[in-house]
Amino acid sequence: MLSVEGLTKAFGGLVAVNNLSFKVGKEEIVGLIGPNGSGKSTVVELITGFYRPTKGRIFFDGHEIGSLPPHKVLARGIARTFQTMDCMPAFSVYDTVRLAALHVGSEEHARQRTDRAIEDNGIAARKKDLVSSIPRTDRMAVEMARLTVSDPRLILLDELMAGLSEDEAESVIRQIRTLREKGTSFLVVEHRMEIVTKLCDRLIVLNFGEKIAEGPTGVVLNDPVVIDAYLGTETAHA
Helix, strand or coil: CCCEEEEEEEECCCCEEEEEEECCCCCEEEECCCCCCHHHHHHHHHCCCCCCCEEEEEEEEEEEECCCCHHHHHHHHHEEECCCCCCCCEEEHHHHHHHHHHHCCCCHHHHHHHHHHHHHHHCCCCCCCCCCCCCHHHHHHHHHHHHHHCCEEEEEEECCCCCHHHHHHHHEEEHHHHHHHHHEEEEECCHHHHHHHCCCCEEEEEEECCEEEEEEEHHHHCCCHHHHHHHHHHCCCC
């Protein structure tokens, strides 16, 4: 489904991502982990069209997408989160979800999709409220509605569960698994290892912009190179 080949992104003399290659298959949940500043969020920005690669190629369903702007990447079937859920705090719940729906259909189609997504995520009573005025749990529901309203086949989650309680995170994990069962794939940037362990089929580990490990979650988390670079001895034996 997603294929990244030799991906490199340089900002002047700083190479944030260096010669990175990996794939995400259909109905896979792949984790992208590494220390702060290792290039994870840059990879998300590159795949979704917010950055252009310095070198390398990005393919989705066999079509190269590395030069496409974000709205065309979304229209191809790739959705993403941002590290803050308040990226549009002055918009209502309804308009936040509707803007995502408009990228993949007509006005009438977008309205129908928006109504369904808001209802499915239990926030119909909040549809006229500003996103900035509602509780965090409802903002998370808005984010899930915004993600799913376009029926994406690949979703990139950039630290979606940062700051959530254990119960809140479990609820999101259940939603992700349900979406996977319906055919959606995920690339997950996440620091909380208890979530990574429960959720991800495979892991890709970055350090200083380069891939240092890739493989099944349990194997990667016990890799001495990964432990030394990221997890630390105490975490590995916890």
